Amino acid sequence: MLKHYLLTPGPTPVPSEALLAMAKPIIHHRTPQFKEVLKQAVESLRYMFQTKNDVFIFASSGTGAMESSVSNLLSAGDKALVIRGGKFGERFAEICQSYGVIPINIDVEWGEAVDPLQVEKILNENKDIKAVYATLCETSTAVVSDIKAIGEIVSKTDAVLVVDVISSLGSVVFKTDDWKVDVAIGGSQKGLMVPPGLAFITVSAKAMKMVESSTLPKYYFSYKAAKKSVDKDDTPWTPAVSLIIGLVEALKMIKEETLEGALLRQKRMAEATRSAAKALGLELLAPLAASDAVTAIKLPDKIDGVKLVKTMRDIYGVGIAGGQAQLKGKIIRIASMGFMTQWDTIVAISCLEIVLKQMGYDVEFGSGIKAAEEVFSK
Amino acid sequence: MLKHYLLTPGPTPVPSEALLAMAKPIIHHRTPQFKEVLKQAVESLRYMFQTKNDVFIFASSGTGAMESSVSNLLSAGDKALVIRGGKFGERFAEICQSYGVIPINIDVEWGEAVDPLQVEKILNENKDIKAVYATLCETSTAVVSDIKAIGEIVSKTDAVLVVDVISSLGSVVFKTDDWKVDVAIGGSQKGLMVPPGLAFITVSAKAMKMVESSTLPKYYFSYKAAKKSVDKDDTPWTPAVSLIIGLVEALKMIKEETLEGALLRQKRMAEATRSAAKALGLELLAPLAASDAVTAIKLPDKIDGVKLVKTMRDIYGVGIAGGQAQLKGKIIRIASMGFMTQWDTIVAISCLEIVLKQMGYDVEFGSGIKAAEEVFSK
Numbered sequence: 001m002l003k004h005y006l007l008t009p010g011p012t013p014v015p016s017e018a019l020l021a022m023a024k025p026i027i028h029h030r031t032p033q034f035k036e037v038l039k040q041a042v043e044s045l046r047y048m049f050q051t052k053n054d055v056f057i058f059a060s061s062g063t064g065a066m067e068s069s070v071s072n073l074l075s076a077g078d079k080a081l082v083i084r085g086g087k088f089g090e091r092f093a094e095i096c097q098s099y100g101v102i103p104i105n106i107d108v109e110w111g112e113a114v115d116p117l118q119v120e121k122i123l124n125e126n127k128d129i130k131a132v133y134a135t136l137c138e139t140s141t142a143v144v145s146d147i148k149a150i151g152e153i154v155s156k157t158d159a160v161l162v163v164d165v166i167s168s169l170g171s172v173v174f175k176t177d178d179w180k181v182d183v184a185i186g187g188s189q190k191g192l193m194v195p196p197g198l199a200f201i202t203v204s205a206k207a208m209k210m211v212e213s214s215t216l217p218k219y220y221f222s223y224k225a226a227k228k229s230v231d232k233d234d235t236p237w238t239p240a241v242s243l244i245i246g247l248v249e250a251l252k253m254i255k256e257e258t259l260e261g262a263l264l265r266q267k268r269m270a271e272a273t274r275s276a277a278k279a280l281g282l283e284l285l286a287p288l289a290a291s292d293a294v295t296a297i298k299l300p301d302k303i304d305g306v307k308l309v310k311t312m313r314d315i316y317g318v319g320i321a322g323g324q325a326q327l328k329g330k331i332i333r334i335a336s337m338g339f340m341t342q343w344d345t346i347v348a349i350s351c352l353e354i355v356l357k358q359m360g361y362d363v364e365f366g367s368g369i370k371a372a373e374e375v376f377s378k
Numbered sequence: 379m380l381k382h383y384l385l386t387p388g389p390t391p392v393p394s395e396a397l398l399a400m401a402k403p404i405i406h407h408r409t410p411q412f413k414e415v416l417k418q419a420v421e422s423l424r425y426m427f428q429t430k431n432d433v434f435i436f437a438s439s440g441t442g443a444m445e446s447s448v449s450n451l452l453s454a455g456d457k458a459l460v461i462r463g464g465k466f467g468e469r470f471a472e473i474c475q476s477y478g479v480i481p482i483n484i485d486v487e488w489g490e491a492v493d494p495l496q497v498e499k500i501l502n503e504n505k506d507i508k509a510v511y512a513t514l515c516e517t518s519t520a521v522v523s524d525i526k527a528i529g530e531i532v533s534k535t536d537a538v539l540v541v542d543v544i545s546s547l548g549s550v551v552f553k554t555d556d557w558k559v560d561v562a563i564g565g566s567q568k569g570l571m572v573p574p575g576l577a578f579i580t581v582s583a584k585a586m587k588m589v590e591s592s593t594l595p596k597y598y599f600s601y602k603a604a605k606k607s608v609d610k611d612d613t614p615w616t617p618a619v620s621l622i623i624g625l626v627e628a629l630k631m632i633k634e635e636t637l638e639g640a641l642l643r644q645k646r647m648a649e650a651t652r653s654a655a656k657a658l659g660l661e662l663l664a665p666l667a668a669s670d671a672v673t674a675i676k677l678p679d680k681i682d683g684v685k686l687v688k689t690m691r692d693i694y695g696v697g698i699a700g701g702q703a704q705l706k707g708k709i710i711r712i713a714s715m716g717f718m719t720q721w722d723t724i725v726a727i728s729c730l731e732i733v734l735k736q737m738g739y740d741v742e743f744g745s746g747i748k749a750a751e752e753v754f755s756k
Contacts, residue, residue, distance in 0.1 A: 240575030
């Protein structure tokens with residue numbers, strides 16, 4: 001009998017409170033009952049994003065919402081600064097290119113964070129940059145960037161700051177308004193503890209002004225249509241009713257724990273994971289900019305990461321993620337996001353110890369766990 | 379105690395088999411387990427669409443998939459023929475305009491079906507039309523169009539035929555390949571008995587060729603990206619895992635009933651609804667082109683349709699839909715789609731009789747039910 005533990009950086013486990021709420025008979029979306037649900041969802045999302053701005057909910061995965069931040073804000077020929085330090089930063093640049101927007105890329109070594117001064121320098125040299133695309137937690141490398149510093153810089157210019165917080169919302173400290181972020185993009189299946197299928201966008205007044213002059217085509221993801229509807233506790237198109245009902249339940253749990261409490265819980269899990277990795281003689285991919293939502297651990301050359309992940313999942317029931325693109329087979333990624341506690345971390349580390357040893361890596365059983373327990377008992 | 383009956387034309391009731399499957403612990407989307415789910419979903423959708431073409435699954439509502447059929451097939455300045463006989467036909471024209479595609483509209487009286495000969499005439503007069511946008515069941519008017527005849531006409535030209543079957547897939551006879559439909563667009567929350575949040579697209583070889591030359595921007599809804607992934611039982615972006623799991627369960631039920639059986643069940647419900655309306659002295663909005671997925675019934679002038687719908691829902695627990703746009707307050711729409719049986723129809727008609735009488739309309743109790751029972755006992 002396999003009992004499954006999911007420690008992937010999305011989807012993350014969904015609490016039964018949300019699962020059971022979604023299993024109730026469906027309700028129609030144009031009813032007072034659902035309007036109330038939608039209102040609660042938007043209010044709770046404002047709390048998660050720490051914003052007073054409008055929040056729009058799309059039935060889509062995060063990528064659709066990322067695209068919307070190009071198609072709604074910019075016009076063909078516009079320049080955008082894109083910070084590329086992994087797969088998701090690269091995605092912003094690809095979207096820009098699809099829309100005829102000219103990306104000026106800052107290419108950051110995978111595993112490192114962007115230097116905010118570099119952002120400042122490029123913005124100074126290119127006064128016509130309309131938008132800066134950044135990633136709070138780059139899921140592919142487990143790097144966290146200093147969005148607060150970047151927000152300070154961008155806010156002094158005419159450009160808007162767009163931040164992908166899909167894998168970090170609710171898991172890593174993030175303050176939309178305090179950090180002067182114009183557009184923040186979240187998803188349901190990470191720190192918010194809901195199945196994939198919902199994306200969220202928060203849009204500042206400065207960004208909404210840019211929407212007025214954007215000439216790129218959009219329809220489904222139109223911020224104007226979304227804004228018109230959200231003011232009436234409504235959506236322009238049929239919303240993903242059950243997922244939004246699940247979201248309300250999940251966010252109720254986070255509000256009870258408090259966002260601060262949830263962030264601390266996940267931070268401790270990440271610290272324990274990092275500490276255990278080091279104790280096992282493994283290096284972190286991002287030692288200087290480690291995210292608290294997910295930890296990327298480099299594997300010794302002789303260990304096949306694909307096989308390691310597969311063994312942990314299929315033989316032991318412990319789901320973690322491998323590396324993507326050029327990191328495939330070379331790293332593993334263990335999440336500390338959403339509906340996970342220290343015992344999930346303990347299980348993952350114990351399983352890692354056992355499988356690494358089986359694969360021929362020299363492990364002293366319990367040494368990773370010891371390091372983790374020391375963190376947890378602090 | 380209110381016990382809820384949902385007879386709206388989407389969302390429709392979700393069978394507990396699907397609800398409970400979606401309530402199981404979430405699985406990661408890049409696993410052999412989920413690949414198998416996705417493969418089954420695509421195979422079952424092929425059966426529902428009656429096609430051998432590729433089927434793509436998007437995390438979005440139907441509108442997103444409608445948009446994709448413009449952005450993936452056409453280029454700015456292209457001409458498209460749009461059949462507008464209701465809110466959803468109009469939506470195609472709006473999307474075309476958003477993308478700089480020139481819509482040539484056939485405006486059909488709300489409640490009537492397009493004359494296929496008119497389509498032929500306009501195609502003959504405009505050899506440069508690249509695509510024809512049609513609606514099988516126009517949800518706002520409950521009209522069904524003769525897509526088979528239109529398919530015959532369009533297939534003789536260089537244009538492609540795009541059909542919105544969102545509210546009719548699985549509820550009204552539709553044969554993608556036999557009827558020479560190039561692109562058909564479905565949604566999860568109607569005849570397929572799953573919550574909203576999934577859209578489906580089937581794309582013919584002729585349409586895939588147009589994708590090659592389309593210059594409109596797209597990313598999230600890119601058919602090229604979808605095609606590349608579906609060939610590997612994968613999706614380009616994080617899919618709506620739980621909804622797809624629910625879809626597989628729901629389609630399993632339809633396959634057991636057989637598509638033919640499901641269509642007949644819904645047709646009988648629609649016939650009974652129409653027959654009951656007539657017995658109650660009410661007129662159909664679309665007497666000559668009535669859809670078997672939903673029935674639109676005109677209300678006498680003195681009956682406020684908004685109040686009628688509200689009373690049925692909030693006092694009696696019976697959810698039906700009112701009219702949209704210019705039909706607001708003037709009609710009611712009772713669905714016969716998805717996970718509904720003749721007893722749902724009986725409940726709706728009985729409730730309609732009681733509430734109409736309360737509102738001052740002259741009803742002989744049981745007269746609508748009698749007509750319905752006669753249909754059901756045939």
